[in-house]
Amino acid sequence: MNLDWSPTTSYLLYSCVALAVTFLFHTILSMKSRKLNQPPGPRGLSCIVQLLRASWNESVPELAFTWAKTYGPIMYFNAGGTKFCYLNTPELSRLVLAGEDYRALTSDRVGNFVSKFTWYDGKDLFFTKFDVIQRKKRKLFHRGVALYGDGVEKFEAIVGGELDLVLEHLDKMASTGQDVQMDQVLSEALKNILVILINGEKPSCPEDADAIVEYDLAVNKLASEDIHLVLMAAPWMRYLPGRYKRACDKVIETREKAERIMFSKMKETFDPKNLRGLTDVFLKSREEPGYEFLKDDQHIKGVLTMLFFAAHLTSRATLLNTFLILLHHPDVTANIQDEIDRVLGDRPAKVEDRQIMHYTEAVILEVLRYTTFFPLICIRNVKTDLKVENYDIPKDTLIISNIGYFHRDPKYWDDPWSFKPERFLDAKGQILPADHSVRKNLLSFGIGNRMCPGEVFARSRVFLFVTRILQRYDVMPPKSEPLVSCHPDNRVKMLVRQTPPFRCQLVPRGSPN
Numbered sequence: 001m002n003l004d005w006s007p008t009t010s011y012l013l014y015s016c017v018a019l020a021v022t023f024l025f026h027t028i029l030s031m032k033s034r035k036l037n038q039p040p041g042p043r044g045l046s047c048i049v050q051l052l053r054a055s056w057n058e059s060v061p062e063l064a065f066t067w068a069k070t071y072g073p074i075m076y077f078n079a080g081g082t083k084f085c086y087l088n089t090p091e092l093s094r095l096v097l098a099g100e101d102y103r104a105l106t107s108d109r110v111g112n113f114v115s116k117f118t119w120y121d122g123k124d125l126f127f128t129k130f131d132v133i134q135r136k137k138r139k140l141f142h143r144g145v146a147l148y149g150d151g152v153e154k155f156e157a158i159v160g161g162e163l164d165l166v167l168e169h170l171d172k173m174a175s176t177g178q179d180v181q182m183d184q185v186l187s188e189a190l191k192n193i194l195v196i197l198i199n200g201e202k203p204s205c206p207e208d209a210d211a212i213v214e215y216d217l218a219v220n221k222l223a224s225e226d227i228h229l230v231l232m233a234a235p236w237m238r239y240l241p242g243r244y245k246r247a248c249d250k251v252i253e254t255r256e257k258a259e260r261i262m263f264s265k266m267k268e269t270f271d272p273k274n275l276r277g278l279t280d281v282f283l284k285s286r287e288e289p290g291y292e293f294l295k296d297d298q299h300i301k302g303v304l305t306m307l308f309f310a311a312h313l314t315s316r317a318t319l320l321n322t323f324l325i326l327l328h329h330p331d332v333t334a335n336i337q338d339e340i341d342r343v344l345g346d347r348p349a350k351v352e353d354r355q356i357m358h359y360t361e362a363v364i365l366e367v368l369r370y371t372t373f374f375p376l377i378c379i380r381n382v383k384t385d386l387k388v389e390n391y392d393i394p395k396d397t398l399i400i401s402n403i404g405y406f407h408r409d410p411k412y413w414d415d416p417w418s419f420k421p422e423r424f425l426d427a428k429g430q431i432l433p434a435d436h437s438v439r440k441n442l443l444s445f446g447i448g449n450r451m452c453p454g455e456v457f458a459r460s461r462v463f464l465f466v467t468r469i470l471q472r473y474d475v476m477p478p479k480s481e482p483l484v485s486c487h488p489d490n491r492v493k494m495l496v497r498q499t500p501p502f503r504c505q506l507v508p509r510g511s512p513n
């Protein structure tokens with residue numbers, strides 16, 4: 001047999017051996033803590049091999065799903081020195097992440113390789129402790145987004161403006177009778193709205209929004225399981241030529257431009273009497289007592305670029321999943337259109353209409369459950385040793401809520417792999433209240449002190465998009481290609497899983513076809 005020891009083969013072999021040794025070393029070190037009554041879970045070499053294989057194939061959530069079936073409601077394992085505890089039920093997620101006895105101990109996140117590398121050693125808003133600085137940043141986020149009072153009107157105007165452009169674009173395409181590339185048209189509007197939220201104004205040219213998206217995709221690649229799990233255990237891998245170094249280099253390469261657009265350009269034209277968007281809110285606040293830490297530009301840059309990361313692909317996934325699912329469920333589309341005709345007639349929806357358009361709201365909740373495109377969430381760090389259900393969870397374990405598993409567990413959801421908005425409605429067709437047991441089992445936005453602060457923004461925006469587009473068009477499968485499957489397995493695998501590109505036909509409502 002002729003073995004060809006090319007540089008790539010040697011590199012791969014070297015990397016695999018080095019990684020296996022690193023993981024094994026940490027696992028042996030962790031054996032001494034075995035005396036504790038830790039929750040069940042995979043152990044030893046088999047755990048490492050399965051994890052390495054899954055991270056290579058970007059299928060850690062699938063592995064977590066299988067393990068949850070094997071090990072039950074709570075599981076624990078050690079991956080190369082990082083201790084993980086997965087909560088595989090909504091009850092345990094609520095208890096450990098938000099319960100009175102636990103939440104003070106489980107509200108921290110810690111910097112990991114991605115946050116340290118990308119956001120100046122953890123000067124962001126996500127991978128941080130729940131300390132005074134974090135709470136102040138969250139407060140400024142709410143002040144800047146201001147989805148209350150006049151803020152709602154401003155939000156409706158921004159989204160409405162972008163939707164006008166979307167409809168103009170769609171009208172042109174629909175009039176040619178050609179299929180519409182839905183993901184492209186909607187993504188464009190979504191990213192513009194985020195840039196407006198951050199800067200207070202539209203990107204000065206399309207390339208600016210694209211540059212931010214390019215940076216965002218680079219960070220997502222670095223944060224994806226296949227890369228970051230390995231870099232967490234073996235940070236030195238970033239210096240070796242190959243996929244890990246490439247991922248790190250891409251972040252550095254794209255960061256400068258994104259920060260120039262979101263921060264430096266705004267700083268140059270900042271006027272404290274005329275606050276345009278979130279960047280200005282942060283710039284102004286650094287003059288307030290208690291907010292001096294913001295005089296370090298890296299804190300503001302870290303928050304802004306991290307916000308784009310938190311908001312962009314999650315919103316994109318929700319909106320595109322909604323349309324892809326509607327294409328497969330014409331009955332659901334017809335029900336939404338009935339509700340639009342009954343409640344709105346020809347006027348565009350307002351955010352407050354969410355409270356009376358129960359069916360549309362139920363569809364959005366079911367999209368979040370059925371697709372669960374962000375399957376492993378929360379990622380909190382345990383502050384001290386914990387006892388959960390008689391099990392010992394050591395200090396510094398990472399707690400993860402495995403919503404990818406329990407959002408599809410038949411114990412909580414009847415026929416979980418079917419799309420059924422009715423599960424969120426009562427017998428009178430009213431949306432179940434947020435404290436209803438069914439709603440409480442849906443944890444797409446997390447729970448507790450670190451729950452997603454962008455939930456209202458995200459759900460309101462999807463609502464405005466869906467109602468406006470379905471008010472105008474019937475959406476139908478494409479003529480030029482088979483309809484892409486809407487099954488959650490058929491997704492582009494990354495940290496926040498995305499629909500594959502898809503087309504559809506848009507036919508103006510009421511026109512003969």
Ligand code: HEM
Pocket residue numbers: 125126127138141307310311312314315318374377378379444445446447448449450451452453454455457458459
């Ligand atoms: C459907 C869309 C979205 C989903 C599913 C989602 C989901 C999540 C989840 C699961 C977390 C972690 C929560 C926890 O640990 O308990 C989170 C955190 C966060 N999200 Fe969202 N998110 C979405 C949209 C947004 C948007 C639009 C924004 C901003 C405008 C945003 C900003 C944030 C921030 C800043 C955090 C970190 C909060 C903290 O650590 O204190 N998200 N999100």
